[in-house]
Amino acid sequence: MNEVIWEPLVAGAYFLGMLTLVFGMIVYLLVLRDTRGHPPVWVKMAFGSVFLFALVLVALSHLS
Numbered sequence: 442m443n444e445v446i447w448e449p450l451v452a453g454a455y456f457l458g459m460l461t462l463v464f465g466m467i468v469y470l471l472v473l474r475d476t477r478g479h480p481p482v483w484v485k486m487a488f489g490s491v492f493l494f495a496l497v498l499v500a501l502s503h504l505s
Contacts, residue, residue: 458499
């Protein structure tokens with residue numbers, strides 16, 4: 442019974458994590474292009490936190 446409940450959550454976490462990674466990288470590359478390769482520090486920190494969030498989601502989906 443628990444496996445039936447967790448399967449959609451695991452799939453959702455994996456999908457959300459991968460989606461966050463892909464869109465985060467696209468946005469970061471667009472910012473890099475617009476700032477000629479020197480983004481502000483807050484952009485680097487924001488991308489780092491989004492990247493870590495996505496990795497945690499993907500890791501959690503693989504653990505269960």
